[in-house]
Amino acid sequence: MESLNVSKYFHDPVTIKILDNINFSLYESEFVSIIGKSGCGKSTLLYILSTMDTDYDGDIAIDGVSMKGKSEKILAEVRNEKIGFVFQFHYLLNEFSVLKNVMLPGLKLGLYTEKEIEHRAYEKLKILGIEKEALKLPNQLSGGQKQRVAIARALINDPLLIMGDEPTGNLDKKNSEIVFDIFQELAQEFKQTLLIVTHDNEFAARTTRIIEMEDGQIIRM
C-alpha cells in the first residue's frame, strides 16, 4: 500500500491544510502504528487510506492499484474485499446476532456459500475466543467482547490490510491488553498486515514500525 503526496484541506469554517504531502508505503505483514497528538491528522489520513474519504489531493494505491477517481461502488468493493476495519466504537448492528454481524461482509463479497461463511465466521470467533457468544445480540456483550467481534468481522474476508482507528481507545487496561494481544497474534501467526492509529504510546511501542505525525506531516517513520 502506498500513499503519494496526499494532501487534504478542511474548508469549514476556514480552509486549513490538515494533511501536507504525506508519502509512505506499507508492506505485507507489517504491524504499523500511527501516533501523534490530537488533531495532527492521523485519523484523517487513515480514512483517506481506507478509501472512505475521497476528498483529497494526491493518490493512494492499494495492492498496486490506484484508488484515485474510482467510483463509489468500486471503492466499496475494495473495502469489502481488501480492508478490514476496527473502530474506536464497535459499530456492530444491533439488529443482527454476533454471528450474523461477522458474516455480513462475507455475504456481501459472496465468495463462499452461506454455510461456508458461517463456518468461517465461527473459526474467526474461535481465534478471538468468543465463539460461545455467537448467537447473542451485540448489546448483550461487554465492551471488550464487542471489540473482539468487530475484529472478527474485519477478518472475515481475509483482507490484505486491517485498519484500526483507536481500537483500544474505549477499553479499559485489561481489555486493551487482550485486543493488543490479538493484533500481535494476527501479525505474527497469520502474517496479517495491520495499520493502527492510536495515541497510546505504550501500544505503539510494541508494534514493528511507528509513524509519528505532527501538524499534518510525518516526522518519523
Added chain:
Amino acid sequence: MKNKLIFQIAISLLLARWKQTLVAAIGVTFSITMFITLLSFMTGLNDLLDGLLLNRTAHVRLFKELSISKNQPTDLYYKNSKGHNFIRSIKPKNERLDISNSGAIISTLQKDARVLGVAPKITAQVFYNVGSIDLTGVINGIEPLEENRLFKFNDYVTAGNFLDLKNIPNSVILGKGLAQKMMVSIGDVVQVTTSKGERLSLKVVGFFQSGIQDIDKVQSYASIKTTQKLLGASASFITDIQVKLKDILGAPAAAKEFESFYEVDAIDIQTANSQFETGSSVRSLISYAVGITLLIVAGFGIYNILNMMIYEKMDSIAILKAVGFSGGDVNKIFISIALSIGIFGGAMGLLGGFGLSSLIDQIPFNTDSLPTVKTYPINYNPNFYFIGGIFSIITTYFAGYFPARKASSIDPVVIIRGK
C-alpha cells in the same frame, strides 16, 4: 445471493422497529381499504342510478314525429330562382302516427349483427275513468317477453306477474301511484277512454314501480294487442321501435343510419340522456380523487417513518458502507423496506376493502323508488383492486425513494468521526 442479503438486512431493520413499520403499513392498509370501499360503493350507486334510466331505455328509439314537411311546394316551384322563399305559419298535415312498414323494419333490424334485440311499443294517450273523474295517463303497449329480456321489465313489476299481460286478454299493469289514486287492487277492472272517445274495460293483473314517481302516477302497461284494440288500429300499428344494441357506444352512429335508411325519426340514448353521462363521470372522478388523496397521505406517512428510520440508523448505514456495501446497496435496502410496507399494507388493504364493501353490501337499503334494491349497491370491479394495488406500490416506492437516496449518500466518515 446479493439481493437475498439486501432483503435480509431490510427485513431485520423492519422488524427492529416493528411498531413503526406496523403504523406505516396500517396507514397504507387504511387508505387502500377506503379507496376500494369508496370506489366500489360510489360506482355501485352510480350504476344503480344510471340503471334506473339506462336499463329501461332503448339504445336507439325509432319513432315518427309529426312535423311540417321539409319539402314545401314553393321550394319546388321556384327551384331555379336566386331569391329566398319566405313561408309563414306552416302546419303539419294530418298523418298517421304509426311507423309505416314496421313489420319489415323489425325483421330487418333483428337480423342486424349489432342489434341485441328489438321491442315494438305503442304509446297511447288515455283517460282512466274513476267514478265521475277522468285521470289522464299513458298506456304503453309492449311485447312483455321482449320487454323483459331487453329492459328488465319484471324488475319493476312489484305485484302480480308480468306474463299475465300476454296470457290474459284485455289486461293491464298499473303504475303504483296510479293504482293508489284509483284505489284498485289486482283483479279489479278499470275503465279507460282513449282520446278519440273509445272505451274499454281492462283487468288489473299487476302493479309496477319504476322508481320515478311521476311516471308511476300516469303510466301503465298493456300488451300490444290490447293497445291496438284500444286504439281501434290494425295489427301492424306500432308507434315506437326500441332497439337495444350490443355496444351502447355505437348508438349515435346507428341512430343516424337507421334514420336515413328506414325514413323514420331516431334518437340515441346518449343524446336523449346526456345529463346522466355527465353526472356519473363526475361522481367517479370525485371518488377517484378522494381515493388517490388518501393514498398520497399514506405515502407521506411512509416517507416520514423512513426518514426517521434513516436518522436512527445513521450508524448502521455508515458501518454497512465501511464494510463494503455501496450506496446502491443501501438505496436498495431502503427501497425494499418501503416496498415491503407497501406490498404488505396494500395486500391487507385490498382484503380490507373487499371485506368492508361486502359488509356495506349487507346493510339493508329499502326505498320506495327502488323496488329491486334491498341492500346498498356495491360494484366489485376488479379494476379498482388492480388500481389500488398498483397505486399502493407506486406511492410507497416514491415515499421510499427520497429517504433511500438520502441514506445512500450518507458519508460514513462523517458519522464515524462524529462520535
